[in-house]
Amino acid sequence: MVTSIIQDLRVQPLGVKPFIGTGGGKVVPDSAGFYYQRGTPVKITGNHEVGVAGENEASIGVLETGIHKNQAPDGLDTRHRLNVTTPFNYLIRGTAGGIVAAGANLQMGANGKYVVQTDKPLAGVALTGGSEDATIEILI
Numbered sequence: 001m002v003t004s005i006i007q008d009l010r011v012q013p014l015g016v017k018p019f020i021g022t023g024g025g026k027v028v029p030d031s032a033g034f035y036y037q038r039g040t041p042v043k044i045t046g047n048h049e050v051g052v053a054g055e056n057e058a059s060i061g062v063l064e065t066g067i068h069k070n071q072a073p074d075g076l077d078t079r080h081r082l083n084v085t086t087p088f089n090y091l092i093r094g095t096a097g098g099i100v101a102a103g104a105n106l107q108m109g110a111n112g113k114y115v116v117q118t119d120k121p122l123a124g125v126a127l128t129g130g131s132e133d134a135t136i137e138i139l140i
Helices: none
Strands: 004-008 014-018 034-036 041-046 049-052 061-063 082-085 090-095 105-108 114-116 124-126 135-139
Touching (some): 041 061
Parallel strands (some): 014 049
Antiparallel strands (some): 014 082, 041 049, 061 082, 105 124
């Protein structure tokens, strides 16, 4: 399987969507008016999407940018973007060797495909999910 580099994260931060909430539970600004504040640790919550990392949750990095209610007076929506400074070096494309959820720790499987980590060394973290043989995006 050929892996292609999408982005060099040593040079440019990772651009992602903010988690905006589900159903009636929308993300609301804090007392300072921030939906997301610069320097906050974040986790992967969906395909190309991050939310605030809580206690005992794995963080992929910290926010380089934030979103204040002055920038989103009507609330967050899918047009908003955040930049994340991450310890990963690259964002790559690879092939899923089974069902992979966004945010899953990955290891190398058969034929150069990425599978959910069980006992092998970490090969990356899925930024996007997919089914068997789908092209996924991986932080390495």
